Structure formats: C-alpha cells, structure tokens
Amino acid sequence: MNLAKFIGSLLGTAIGDSLGAQGEGIFHLQGTKEIGPRYTDDTAMMIGLAESLIECKGFSGEHMANRFMENFEREPWRGYAWGPPRIFRMIRRGRKWNEMLDREIYPGGSYGNGAAMRIAPVGLFCHDDPKMLREVAYQSSQITHSHEWAIEGAALEACAVAMAVNLKAENFNKYEFLKELMNFTRVGIYQKKLEAMKSLLDEGAPRGKVIRELGNGVEAMNSVPAAIYSFLCNSDFESSVIYAVSLGGDADTIGAMTGAIAGACYGVDEITKRWMNRLENREYIKKLAEKLWEAKKGVKGK
Ligand code: RVK
Ligand code: MG
Ligand code: MG
Numbered sequence: 001m002n003l004a005k006f007i008g009s010l011l012g013t014a015i016g017d018s019l020g021a022q023g024e025g026i027f028h029l030q031g032t033k034e035i036g037p038r039y040t041d042d043t044a045m046m047i048g049l050a051e052s053l054i055e056c057k058g059f060s061g062e063h064m065a066n067r068f069m070e071n072f073e074r075e076p077w078r079g080y081a082w083g084p085p086r087i088f089r090m091i092r093r094g095r096k097w098n099e100m101l102d103r104e105i106y107p108g109g110s111y112g113n114g115a116a117m118r119i120a121p122v123g124l125f126c127h128d129d130p131k132m133l134r135e136v137a138y139q140s141s142q143i144t145h146s147h148e149w150a151i152e153g154a155a156l157e158a159c160a161v162a163m164a165v166n167l168k169a170e171n172f173n174k175y176e177f178l179k180e181l182m183n184f185t186r187v188g189i190y191q192k193k194l195e196a197m198k199s200l201l202d203e204g205a206p207r208g209k210v211i212r213e214l215g216n217g218v219e220a221m222n223s224v225p226a227a228i229y230s231f232l233c234n235s236d237f238e239s240s241v242i243y244a245v246s247l248g249g250d251a252d253t254i255g256a257m258t259g260a261i262a263g264a265c266y267g268v269d270e271i272t273k274r275w276m277n278r279l280e281n282r283e284y285i286k287k288l289a290e291k292l293w294e295a296k297k298g299v300k301g302k
Contacts, residue, residue, distance in 0.1 A: 012263020123161025
C-alpha cells in the first residue's frame with residue numbers, strides 16, 4: 001500500500017473512462033489505442049465522491065449528494081445517464097439524499113452501474129476495513145442507486161480496488177484474488193458470475209463467450225464482473241484497460257472500473273505515459289489522490 005497506488009487508482013479510472021469514451025468498443029478493430037480528449041460522468045462522479053470524502057474526512061451523505069449535484073450543474077455535458085440528473089434536480093429542490101429518490105424513477109430502484117463506476121475512492125479510503133468499506137459503498141451508492149444489484153456491484157468493485165491497493169503487484173495471483181471476492185459478495189448474481197470467471201480464466205475464453213457469460217451492459221451486474229475479469233486476465237495496466245474497452249458495450253464504464261483496480265494494483269508509475277500526457281485534468285485528479293491519502297492517514301492517526 002502506498003501513495004503511488006492511490007494515485008494510480010484515481011488516474012486509472014479517468015484513463016479507462018477516456019479510453020472507452022473514445023473507442024466505443026470498436027477502436028481495437030481499427031488498431032487505434034488512444035484516449036479521448038475528455039473523460040465522462042464516470043470520472044466526474046468519482047471526483048465528486050473523492051472531494052466529499054476528503055472534505056468531510058469520511059462519509060457524509062448530505063455533503064456528497066450536494067457535491068454530486070453541484071458538479072453536475074457545472075458540467076452537465078459529461079454524458080450522464082437518464083436517472084442521476086433527475087435525482088440531482090430533486091436534491092436541488094430540497095429532497096434528502098437518503099430518500100431513495102431513484103425509486104421514483106425506476107420501480108425497485110436503479111441497478112445501473114452509476115454507483116460502481118465512481119467508487120474507487122471508497123476502496124482506497126476503506127482499504128483496511130472491509131466492514132466500513134461495505135457500509136460506505138452501500139451508503140454512497142444509495143444517493144442515486146438503491147437496488148441491491150447496484151449497491152452490491154459498487155461494494156464488490158470497491159473491494160477489488162481495496163484488495164489491489166493492499167497487494168504487492170508481484171504477488172498477484174488471479175485465482176486467490178477471485179476467491180477473496182467470492183468470500184466478500186453476498187448476492188447470488190455476483191456469486192454466479194465470479195464462479196463463471198474461474199472457468200473463463202482456465203480456458204482463456206474468447207471475448208464472445210466472456211461477454212455472453214459476464215455481460216458488457218450498463219447494468220451493474222453486467223459490467224462490474226466484466227471489469228474484474230479484465231483485470232484478472234491481464235498482467236499490466238495497459239493490457240487490462242485495452243481488454244476492458246475491447247469488450248464493447250458500456251466501454252467507458254468497464255474501462256473506468258478496470259482502470260481503478262489495475263491502477264491500484266500496479267501504481268501510477270506503470271500507467272502508459274502517452275495516455276497520462278493526454279489526460280484531461282490530470283494534475284487535479286492526482287492532487288485529489290494525495291489529499292485522500294492524507295485524509296486517510298489523519299483518520300487512522302486519531
Ligand atoms: C451514459 C430497468 C434499469 C433499472 C431498472 C438501466 C453513463 C436503464 C455512464 C438505465 C454509465 C440504465 C451509465 C442506467 C451509468 C437501471 N429497470 N432498467 N430498475 N435500473 N436500469 O439511469 O448512472 O453513460 O437502462 O440509474 O447508473 O458512462 O437507463 O444511470 O455507462 O440502467 O451512464 O441507469 O448510468 P441510471 P447510471
Ligand atoms: Mg460515462
Ligand atoms: Mg458508461
């Protein structure tokens with residue numbers, strides 16, 4: 001665990017997002033592997049989440065909901081999905097962060113991947129406390145996503161980031177990593193998909209089969225497993241995110257979630273330099289990772 005891993009995870013999110021946003025899943029066929037000039041809502045919300053954890057030195061639902069809303073209002077063009085902007089407008093009109101506002105949009109709540117795509121800072125901040133990690137992942141998700149599949153997907157992604165940050169990259173064993181994730185998750189659909197990953201890894205399955213079994217869509221249960229698998233079936237940052245984006249579908253988000261895990265595992269120094277040089281807002285995101293690191297040390301030191 002070190003600062004380079006914190007920075008790697010936040011910049012990894014932004015790079016995976018920008019790469020997926022550029023390619024829309026077809027770029028690998030064209031042979032281009034460049035990130036786009038802009039990141040999307042995935043990174044914008046990851047930034048909001050990190051800012052709130054830093055400013056509050058931990059989770060505050062009201063503060064975080066307001067920060068999401070303000071960041072959306074400043075940059076509404078980041079490519080947000082249908083639900084969250086509606087929730088931000090409700091919050092602007094005075095509704096509370098914990099009213100499960102998404103249930104007024106989707107019966108039973110949203111199971112989109114919008115909670116998981118932004119979760120990297122929770123994995124970092126709670127890397128040494130699995131109970132707190134689950135709690136903060138669930139609570140931060142519920143501002144916009146209250147469906148069990150969405151909150152569990154976010155917790156599972158946060159858990160993968162935490163495990164990656166705790167890991168020495170040279171000791172990475174994909175099967176052990178997978179086993180720990182299986183022990184963590186409590187929801188059947190994720191248990192089943194993690195189980196399926198074992199045989200996909202064993203046989204080095206072709207992309208088509210990976211997509212059929214794990215999914216590549218905008219739903220949390222169809223994208224968090226794909227991101228975890230993209231990390232597991234590769235052994236460096238660049239191939240992990242290129243593989244993630246090559247699965248197509250919700251490429252920016254699968255890219256972002258893979259980048260968060262791979263960046264936490266390999267650290268910022270292993271991130272492809274030409275991508276880093278092109279990344280929008282790079283210095284600010286790096287600063288946020290440093291502040292999150294300091295905030296974590298402050299909380300631990302108490
Ligand atoms: C545009 C039926 C449901 C559902 C439910 C589906 C950005 C809907 C990012 C909905 C990410 C979609 C993405 C997204 C993140 C969710 N019944 N369908 N109960 N719950 N869905 O609106 O933040 O790209 O098809 O909550 O999760 O890059 O449109 O937004 O790819 O999931 O958006 O769910 O989206 P939302 P989100
Ligand atoms: Mg996006
Ligand atoms: Mg997306």
